[in-house]
Amino acid sequence: MKQYQILVIGGDGIGNEVTAWGKRVLEEIGSLYEHPFAFDTALLGHAAIEATGSPLPEETLRKAHGSDAILFGAIGHPKYDNDPSLKVRPEQGLLGLRKALGLYTNIRPIKLFDELLNASSIKPEILKGADILFFRELTGDVYFGEKARKDEGKTAYDVMIYSKYEVERIAHKAFQAARRRRKIVHSVDKANVLESSRLWRETVNEVAMQYPDVELHHQFIDSAAMLLIKNPRMFDVILTGNLFGDILTDEASQIAGSMGMLASASIGDSTGFYEPIHGSAPDIAGKGIANPLASILSVALLLEYSFGMKKEAESVVEAVEKTLKEGYRTIDIADNNTPKEKILGTKAMGEQVIKILQKIVVNEVVEA
Numbered sequence: 001m002k003q004y005q006i007l008v009i010g011g012d013g014i015g016n017e018v019t020a021w022g023k024r025v026l027e028e029i030g031s032l033y034e035h036p037f038a039f040d041t042a043l044l045g046h047a048a049i050e051a052t053g054s055p056l057p058e059e060t061l062r063k064a065h066g067s068d069a070i071l072f073g074a075i076g077h078p079k080y081d082n083d084p085s086l087k088v089r090p091e092q093g094l095l096g097l098r099k100a101l102g103l104y105t106n107i108r109p110i111k112l113f114d115e116l117l118n119a120s121s122i123k124p125e126i127l128k129g130a131d132i133l134f135f136r137e138l139t140g141d142v143y144f145g146e147k148a149r150k151d152e153g154k155t156a157y158d159v160m161i162y163s164k165y166e167v168e169r170i171a172h173k174a175f176q177a178a179r180r181r182r183k184i185v186h187s188v189d190k191a192n193v194l195e196s197s198r199l200w201r202e203t204v205n206e207v208a209m210q211y212p213d214v215e216l217h218h219q220f221i222d223s224a225a226m227l228l229i230k231n232p233r234m235f236d237v238i239l240t241g242n243l244f245g246d247i248l249t250d251e252a253s254q255i256a257g258s259m260g261m262l263a264s265a266s267i268g269d270s271t272g273f274y275e276p277i278h279g280s281a282p283d284i285a286g287k288g289i290a291n292p293l294a295s296i297l298s299v300a301l302l303l304e305y306s307f308g309m310k311k312e313a314e315s316v317v318e319a320v321e322k323t324l325k326e327g328y329r330t331i332d333i334a335d336n337n338t339p340k341e342k343i344l345g346t347k348a349m350g351e352q353v354i355k356i357l358q359k360i361v362v363n364e365v366v367e368a
């Protein structure tokens with residue numbers, strides 16, 4: 001039986017707090033379904049800078065290349081956010097790892113659990129039924145283009161750059177996914193202004209010819225941001241670049257109720273990388289109140305995409321759904337009707353999901 005090697009990188013702030021529960025869920029799946037999962041850990045971001053001087057130590061890179069899947073939390077520390085002049089930064093660790101692993105496809109499902117219809121500040125009748133799959137390009141764009149200062153530091157630039165090949169490979173992924181869904185792709189760019197967006201649009205049009213059964217719409221980023229809130233149900237698959245996808249998915253987290261609900265999968269040439277879309281949340285770090293569900297839902301994506309364990313992945317999502325159905329909430333997804341005793345911290349929420357997961361799997365075995 002294959003032994004799966006999983007690398008766990010908690011990172012910084014709540015990254016560590018929520019990933020502890022993602023890992024516990026993986027351990028539980030391993031033991032309930034008798035899968036031999038082996039775990040290792042590594043440093044990234046601020047924690048890595050503190051320990052080694054580098055945001056992406058050699059050892060982390062080596063372990064990442066040697067693993068079958070990576071469960072990641074988040075990086076970031078107020079020290080750097082408050083001092084932009086610092087040259088060695090936590091984000092370099094994450095961007096460097098995404099590049100090194102060739103993780104060009106970032107999949108971010110916007111899944112709204114019915115139980116959370118009232119957790120959003122958007123009206124339930126606008127939200128109900130919303131189900132969007134983002135394909136965000138992850139290793140190009142302005143994040144990886146040339147950046148520098150000139151004029152004695154008084155002018156700065158970051159180059160927004162895409163090659164045709166980079167657009168083609170992510171576009172194919174989006175169209176293939178749309179074929180398994182409602183067959184609608186919205187490609188989001190700023191082609192009225194940006195040359196890189198004009199190449200993006202031209203290339204997406206060419207790729208679309210190979211998918212005549214999929215409806216393609218182009219949307220400018222500014223109007224896409226508006227429509228996402230006005231009418232989220234109009235979207236099926238959204239295909240976009242690194243920067244626009246980063247911004248739009250934080251916005252879209254409000255469709256799902258909270259940043260603490262959105263999971264993601266980053267897929268590329270080799271090892272899959274799974275992480276919540278949120279950051280290290282210094283405003284709540286150390287308080288024990290972070291929502292661990294995005295990390296737990298990232299585990300479901302890991303099981304399905306990296307290990308092909310569909311049933312196991314479904315059990316994890318079902319455990320989250322049942323936990324919400326039983327009324328349990330972390331503070332970010334609680335509403336005025338949530339009884340105080342049902343508002344849980346990170347640990348209690350994690351334990352609740354695991355308890356329900358155990359029941360689900362035991363019932364599966366009894367029914368089989």
Ligand SMILES: NC(=O)C1=CN([C@@H]2O[C@H](COP(=O)(O)OP(=O)(O)OC[C@H]3O[C@@H](n4cnc5c(N)ncnc54)[C@H](O)[C@@H]3O)[C@@H](O)[C@H]2O)C=CC1
Binds near residue numbers: 077078
């Ligand atoms: N993938 C990553 O590692 C990312 C790292 N960052 C870094 O994180 C740091 C903080 O950035 P922010 O802009 O504050 O973004 P953030 O995503 O960390 O937090 C935004 C807001 O959402 C809330 N939030 C986020 N996750 C939550 C959870 N699981 N449960 C409950 N509430 C949650 C936070 O409390 C905060 O109010 C920065 O240093 C930034 O560079 C930001 C985004 C992604």
Ligand SMILES: CC(C)CC(=O)C(=O)O
Binds near residue numbers: 095246278
């Ligand atoms: C911190 C950035 C490098 C990444 C980010 O915000 C994201 O991937 O959502």
Ligand SMILES: [Mg+2]
Binds near residue numbers: 246247250277
């Ligand atoms: Mg982001």
